[in-house]
Amino acid sequence: MSAIDQEVAGYYDKLLKRNAGEPEFHQAVAEVLESLKIVLEKDPHYADYGLIERLCEPERQIIFRVPWMDDNNEVRVNRGFRVQFNSALGPYKGGLRFHPSVNLGVIKFLGFEQIFKNSLTGLPIGGGKGGSDFDPKGRSEGEVMRFCQSFMTELWRHIGEYRDVPAGDIGVGGREVGFLFGQYRRLANQHESGVLTGKGLEWGGSLARTEATGFGCVYFTEEMMKANGESLDGAKVIVSGSGNVATYAIQKAQELGATVVGFSDSSGWVETPNGVDVELLRDVKEKRRERVSTYVEEAQGTTFHSDGSIWDLKADVALPCATQNELEAEHARTLVDNGVRYVAEGANMPSTPEAVEIFRSNKINFGPGKAANAGGVATSALEMQQNASRDSWTFDYTDQRLHGIMSNIFKLSAETAAEYGHEGDYIVGANIAGFKKVADAMLAQGVI
Structure with a gap:
């Protein structure tokens, strides 16, 4: 074990002892620390002034x-x-x-x-x-x-x-x-309208905020595909979930020419070989607050499954948009066997570490949640800008800003991964790029 490996292992062991019984937190930190080994080998000053320990401890x-x-x-x-x-x-x-x-x-x-x-x-x-x-x-x-x-x-x-x-x-x-x-x-x-985001349009909310996380996930996916000379036009897509993120990921994917072949909720999943009727889905989930089985009752050519997994479907693209650790190793193997080439996380950490490793080892293009689902918080920040200036932007203008931000996130993740010798690994790229900006600010501001 190298000196850097020992140093990072020491940080992690201390974190485990201080934060017992918090497996999701441990998982998130472990993934970032793995990437930071690469940074510390090239830029050891990022270990100065207890930076890593301070970063892992909430203020x-x-x-x-x-x-x-x-x-x-x-x-x-x-x-x-x-x-x-x-x-x-x-x-x-x-x-x-x-x-x-x-x-x-x-x-x-x-x-x-x-x-x-x-x-x-x-x-x-x-x-x-x-x-x-x-x-x-x-x-x-x-x-x-x-x-x-x-x-x-x-x-x-x-x-x-x-x-x-x-x-x-x-x-x-x-x-x-x-x-x-x-x-x-x-x-x-x-x-004080800037104190919360996601507000109603009549009292300080932003157009495109509702759609932003789902749209942003698809924009990031589109950038991954463009880097390989492909596009969503004609692609088959699986989207887990049927809440806000999933619904608008479905909408944007289909607007870009894809066919969404399945979606889900906690009661089961729906097979939609001819695509999803987004307006019906919104009516069922947002207005009536009912289960996806209701959608099947009203949509032709669809099938509801209460068992099995949505990840059993064959597709080109998978967008896990439900919740953390929903996509496990067995699901990842099935997706790989069924020909999936792109996975982008619309939810926060929806893929287990074992699933991520399977995607990596099989050269699947993988967009981690901290990059692929950043559209929601990005548009929340745009809402804050509008509140601060007492302004209101059009849907198209806000969506253009969102699209530009997601394209920049992809570009930054790809360029950083290549800079550190891990070309095409968007996990490494996103972790390091996100870390360096925060770390530089923390070092500049002193030990606080």
């Missing part, structure tokens, strides 16, 4: 009680989190996730990834994340409102447009952001 971790009353007048208690991970480049920026799986380790993993994702956008935003183990599924609108108001009653004192700017994530859409913003406005006694 602030906030945990709080969220009491609320359900429709039966029974008091419920959930736990809220906000991890303000790194502000070297700008105010903390990252979504809020409401899901039963949320715990401190999950929020730390998401916040850590957000540092590098936000850095790659080229915009002045730091990394943070938050959420709660509250599950909005099956809850009435009144219950969701009361929970959001209670959640914001604590969170509001920790956020602000120059301090920390939350957005939506799994379980937090336009409805939830509206309730959160209303309570913030009430408590702060001011209409």
Whole structure:
């Protein structure tokens, strides 16, 4: 084991001891540290002043009680989190996730990834994340409102447009952001529109924000394919999930000439050999909030599967857009066997390390989440710009800015990978490019 390997292993062992029982966080850090070995061999000054240890330790971790009353007048208690991970480049920026799986380790993993994702956008935003183990599924609108108001009653004192700017994530859409913003406005006694992103268009939101993560994932995929002289036109695409990211990834892929042959939710998956009716999907999932089986009942030529895996389908491109660690080693082997040549992560860390290694060893073009799904936070930052200038941009202009940012992220990831001797490895490229910008800022600002 080289001196660099020993040094990085020492960082990781210390992190494991200090952050026991947080496997998702461990996984995210391990991936980045593996790439940083390459950096430290060429640029050893990045180990100065405890930089790596400081990078892996959040600047602030906030945990709080969220009491609320359900429709039966029974008091419920959930736990809220906000991890303000790194502000070297700008105010903390990252979504809020409401899901039963949320715990401190999950929020730390998401916040850590957000540092590098936000850095790659080229915009002045730091990394943070938050959420709660509250599950909005099956809850009435009144219950969701009361929970959001209670959640914001604590969170509001920790956020602000120059301090920390939350957005939506799994379980937090336009409805939830509206309730959160209303309570913030009430408590702060001011209409500080830049304090949250993903807002309604009538009160400070940005056109194209809803579509941004899904669109951005497809734009990144398109850049990977162009680098190999290919395009999405005529390609077959699998998209896991059917939430916001998946829906708009489906839409953009089909606009660019692809056929999306399957999508899913937690109840099962849908085979769509002739493509997806996006308007019907939006109606089923966004308006009626029903399961994908309802889509099958109303769409011809489709099949619902409650067992098996969506990754069993044959396609050219796979876009995992549901949740972390959904795509495992066996799925990766099946995708490779079935001819998939491109994988881009629309969700945060949806592929397990074993799956990623299978893609790498089989020379699959792989876009990691911190690069491929950066479109959402990029457009959130564009929303912040509009709020700061009291301006509102057109959909087309915002989409053009998004497309340009995603193209630049691909270019930066590809060029950095090549610079460090790993041409075509966009994981290495994205990790190193994202790290260096943050690290340079941290070194310039001293030990804080």
